Amino acid sequence: MNGQPPRLCRLTHDPIDANELISAVQTVADGAVCVFHGIVREDSRNRKVRFLDYDAYPEMAERKMHAILDEVAIRWPDQRAAIVHRLGVVKVGEASIIIAVGSPHRGESFDACRYVIDRVKQEVPIWKKEVFTDGEEWIEGS
Amino acid sequence: MSDVRIELRYFARVRELLGRRADTRTFPAGTTIADIWQSLSEECPSLAGLTWKPSVNQEYATPETVLHDGDEVVFIPPVSGGTASLAIDPPTHRSMICIRFVGRDQR
Numbered sequence: 357m358n359g360q361p362p363r364l365c366r367l368t369h370d371p372i373d374a375n376e377l378i379s380a381v382q383t384v385a386d387g388a389v390c391v392f393h394g395i396v397r398e399d400s401r402n403r404k405v406r407f408l409d410y411d412a413y414p415e416m417a418e419r420k421m422h423a424i425l426d427e428v429a430i431r432w433p434d435q436r437a438a439i440v441h442r443l444g445v446v447k448v449g450e451a452s453i454i455i456a457v458g459s460p461h462r463g464e465s466f467d468a469c470r471y472v473i474d475r476v477k478q479e480v481p482i483w484k485k486e487v488f489t490d491g492e493e494w495i496e497g498s
Numbered sequence: 499m500s501d502v503r504i505e506l507r508y509f510a511r512v513r514e515l516l517g518r519r520a521d522t523r524t525f526p527a528g529t530t531i532a533d534i535w536q537s538l539s540e541e542c543p544s545l546a547g548l549t550w551k552p553s554v555n556q557e558y559a560t561p562e563t564v565l566h567d568g569d570e571v572v573f574i575p576p577v578s579g580g581t582a583s584l585a586i587d588p589p590t591h592r593s594m595i596c597i598r599f600v601g602r603d604q605r
Contacts, residue, residue: 413507413509413556427588430589431586470586471584475584475588479577482577483510483511
């Protein structure tokens with residue numbers, strides 16, 4: 357053991373608890389924890405969303421999420437990141453993804469957090485279907 | 499040359515159009531991912547217009563990839579919303595290999 361908390365990186369069908377991510381990344385060396393919530397919004401291209409339904413290729417999604425955390429460990433060796441992504445039905449106003457980054461200083465924590473969400477959107481095989489009051493549609497993007 | 503047995507898994511729009519989650523199918527040796535997509539599109543013509551990027555055994559691949567016995571293949575619809583670009587580039591492959599070794603030593 358080298359004092360690092362165990363890595364938190366998973367998919368879940370349950371609501372995400374941001375505090376769990378914060379605890380997973382924060383150490384006594386940190387002066388900042390940056391937390392990003394990706395939220396389901398009501399309005400999509402002028403249609404009213406009832407909820408989103410997330411589908412994933414789960415084994416590959418978790419593998420890619422771990423690979424992104426490996427990348428963070430290289431770019432920012434003194435930071436730690438955690439990722440939890442929802443699957444299945446996520447209601448308007450709920451978080452579909454939360455990312456937390458613990459860092460000695462605030463500036464790099466914002467950089468790393470932005471990096472993680474951008475990479476998740478590029479690499480991780482998760483898809484969302486928007487379910488409207490009047491139909492549904494697969495969206496190419498998370 | 500013997501046949502290859504391929505595990506196909508379907509997700510999102512591909513799954514809905516095909517109406518099933520997975521298939522195990524046998525193809526002649528030398529079959530590529532593009533060949534399999536071709537045969538699926540013949541069976542289900544509404545697949546034809548879809549954009550996808552393949553994975554083999556949970557890593558991204560190219561449509562020309564020749565498959566081996568037991569490979570798991572997925573046709574991955576785009577996961578990126580619009581023109582996602584990175585503010586910061588990912589680390590190089592070489593540095594990823596280094597961190598794997600460093601990481602193991604520390605545990």
